[in-house]
Amino acid sequence: MQFRHALNECCDYPKEKRRKNMPVNIVSLTASEIEAVLPALAELRVRVFRDWPYLYKGSLAYEQEYLARYATSPGAVVVAAFDAEDLVGAATGQPLAEEVEDFRAPFSAVGLDPDRYFYFAESVLDSAFRGRGAGHAFFDRREAHARALGFDRAAFCAVIRNDDDPRKPADYRPLDPFWKKRGYRPVSGLTVGFDWPDIGETQHSRKQLQVWAREGLGKQT
Numbered sequence: 674m675q676f677r678h679a680l681n682e683c684c685d686y687p688k689e690k691r692r693k694n695m696p697v698n699i700v701s702l703t704a705s706e707i708e709a710v711l712p713a714l715a716e717l718r719v720r721v722f723r724d725w726p727y728l729y730k731g732s733l734a735y736e737q738e739y740l741a742r743y744a745t746s747p748g749a750v751v752v753a754a755f756d757a758e759d760l761v762g763a764a765t766g767q768p769l770a771e772e773v774e775d776f777r778a779p780f781s782a783v784g785l786d787p788d789r790y791f792y793f794a795e796s797v798l799d800s801a802f803r804g805r806g807a808g809h810a811f812f813d814r815r816e817a818h819a820r821a822l823g824f825d826r827a828a829f830c831a832v833i834r835n836d837d838d839p840r841k842p843a844d845y846r847p848l849d850p851f852w853k854k855r856g857y858r859p860v861s862g863l864t865v866g867f868d869w870p871d872i873g874e875t876q877h878s879r880k881q882l883q884v885w886a887r888e889g890l891g892k893q894t
């Protein structure tokens with residue numbers, strides 16, 4: 674399989690060292706390397722996004738169709754996290770110009786040129802592998818990829834939920850402080866609407882996603 678090939682080429686992670694406290698192996702996949710990880714990424718997205726704040730009731734059929742675009746987008750990157758040969762996390766991105774119109778149009782509406790932004794889509798990591806630096810690596814690798822393509826600006830979206838929503842787990846820690854430390858800020862007045870059925874819903878319902886952005890990708894935060 675293509676991603677195993679990439680893993681063998683890029684990483685050394687000897688079997689005897691595979692322990693639960695070991696960092697996961699991070700590999701940046703582009704172009705024809707992407708396709709092989711998409712089925713596992715679809716499954717990960719459905720599993721991870723079930724949780725607050727996404728509460729996403731996804732189907733593998735939709736996921737595979739949604740994710741297929743990365744394999745054909747010339748500027749796309751999938752930063753994959755492996756535990757041995759298992760995909761345990763991934764973060765994706767592509768130039769905003771290659772994203773669907775629903776994501777591009779709100780930028781234009783607030784006077785920002787979508788062509789200047791590299792867009793980070795999902796970051797998903799199996800909960801058993803969190804807190805080992807993969808989240809930072811996902812940003813580092815995608816920012817490096819964006820810079821290599823000549824982008825100085827990056828953006829991503831985060832779903833907006835009411836703070837007093839009873840579905841919010843008592844121990845939930847928002848990622849906002851992490852994103853701010855990495856130099857990203859919510860862009861005032863810039864949200865994107867997206868529909869999905871929440872867990873427990875039978876119909877799609879509209880969510881608003883807050884756009885976060887950073888300029889000066891080449892500079893230290």
Ligand SMILES: CC(C)(COP(=O)(O)OP(=O)(O)OC[C@H]1O[C@@H](n2cnc3c(N)ncnc32)[C@H](O)[C@@H]1OP(=O)(O)O)[C@@H](O)C(=O)NCCC(=O)NCCS
Binds near residue numbers: 795796799804805846
């Ligand atoms: C986002 C995600 C991939 C990050 O993975 P991770 O393993 O936690 O990443 P890291 O170990 O690099 O930690 C990144 C930062 O997250 C924060 N963090 C760690 N554990 C956390 C937790 N349980 N809750 C909230 N933030 C946490 C820390 O502030 C850390 O930064 P630090 O350097 O200041 O300590 C992972 O948390 C995840 O899959 N979350 C669910 C999906 C999601 O919300 N994705 C983002 C929107 S698409």
